[in-house]
Amino acid sequence: MRDGVPSTSAQSALRRLRRRPEAWLLAVILIVGTIFSLTARDFLSLPNIIDLLETYSVQAIMAMGLFVVLVSGGIDISFAATASVAQYCAALLASQLGLPAPLVILAGLAVGGILGCLNALLIHYVRITSIIATIAMMSVSFSLLMYFSGGKSIYTLPDWWTDRIVFWQTETESGDLVRITLPIVAMVVVTLFTWAWMTRSSAGRQLYAMGGNAEAARRIGINIGRLQFVAYGYLGLMAAIAGMLQAHRVGESVPNAMYNTELAVLSAAVLGGASLTGGIGTVPGVLLGIVLLAILQNGLNLLGVSSYFFQIVIGITILASTSLTVISSRRGRRHRILAEAPANG
Template sequence: MHEPWSGRLRRTVKTPEGYLSALLAVLVLFFGALAPGFLSSGNAVNLLEGCCVTAIMAIGLLVVLVVGGIDISFAATASVAQYLAGYLATRAHWPMPLVIAANLLTGALLGGLNALLIDRLRATSIIITISTMSLYFALLMYFTGGRSIYDLPAWWSDPVVLWQWSGEGDTTVRVTLPILVLLVVAALTAWLLNRTALGRQVHAVGGNPEAARRVGVRLLAVHLFAYGYLGLLAALAGLVQAHRVGESVPNALVGGELFVLASAVLGGASLTGGTGTVGGVLLGIVLLAVLRNGLNLMGISPYFFQVLLGLVVLASAAATGRKHRRPRDAIA
């Protein structure tokens, strides 16, 4: 017997995605009434395009959170991979396919190195990734001197509009390359987590690593995949960010880690592993982006937004702490 639509609706509303959708609607109405220019099509398009880079990294971070770990080094990984790609494209004159391949491989290797260090050193993931974040970024700044690369090739820096529609007044809707990349990443990650055996292993390791090990799951292999996948998506986000601004700046991506983490946990990803959805992460990203954009348009200090980010992560940590009173036997 099929469940009535009213029952499915009530069950959906009670999920993190349901709560976030309702809160997002309230924020849009609130800022639409009080923030000048918030509901303009230009602001909406810019807000959506501005979300793409952080959303790609947040989706990668989701996989690490689901497996029961945490990674703070993804922005530094993105910066290293982006700058290496910029160097290869402008100084070594490598063709586009090799530049992109080198970028993604660098990100995956740096992410996988995190997993290997966590396993071999038997240290918590947050300590290892804070250390590698400092290491990766310091080495990047040391060898580059903080110099930006401005002469990116046209295939990388030129804007790409895949579809555009212009209506009356300022009504303009467009789909650009960063939006397409985000949609592909979101669909691929959702498929990996929900439709593949590897995704089921990721959830199993995050939910109960000891039970997963007893049924034959190779914990290190799953962690290598999760951290390597985050590194790969971070590198991809670095490519997208340089595409949007037309240059490679060594420190452009560092400093936004809390925004990415807050988006993931706000979207329902547990800090203790086992749960989280791509849809929830995307809603978390959009909600925080709307909040930041609306506060900026109202002239409220950006430090107030940072306070809200800290409270989101703190509230998530408190909530997961109440749910998991007993220590958990986890690698990360």
């Protein structure tokens, strides 16, 4: 800085920061959080914050899987149904057959992974558009689950599944018990793994390349089909983990417990900067998207605002993100045409 004027490098860094969705999202979170802390009692209390972390840990885990699919250039609407099916199948094996924990968990993960790979098969080999294929799979999976389960919940889960696993706990002055439990720790582990995998591994870089330009990625030797199975299979695994953690949280397996969470998770991903056209997005951005939605819903609930208003926020978020994506792509196409015009002329 010279004479109170930032240096060129500092100005350049500031401009890059302003362009990042995470910076704007963090600013919005701070503003919204400040407003709710002044208007809603107990909003910033430690018990409320920890409760938010545990409540939204399931959605955050699914959002990590969806982030990978979005980066690869696809979209998946069936992950909530996948989570429900994996959870219920694992619950049946645990309650009806009495299988041990490792086998039940592996079976649940296998169901999720298989359903995810089935989406990839339909998209890559049958050539069905990703949104159509996954909407169809969502309908089929959830309908079959409700048909065979009769909509009945399973309340007889074994103790190893329902017992709370507490990593840290403390008691506040008001007598409230604050605990860091398994869902919160699982969310942190999944988030860190997804971040490291997508930023440090060859597969992660290839997924970004495929989402940015699938044809160019194919020309340089990237196996598009294999990567689609990796992306959708990973989302299937994350959905299965989320489903089993949800059953752990509530102590039962409810067939429709995960129903209608797709749009909230998708909103968090696009809020965090993950493009619906692929190749763009970061794990911290998606996590901040989850945080913003959690703050909005919790703050509105504390203020007694109707839950339908939160659904309006989700809808506006998706519309705004899609509009910005289309506008940006049009501008990029226009700039490329203008840049190529002199050469062609």
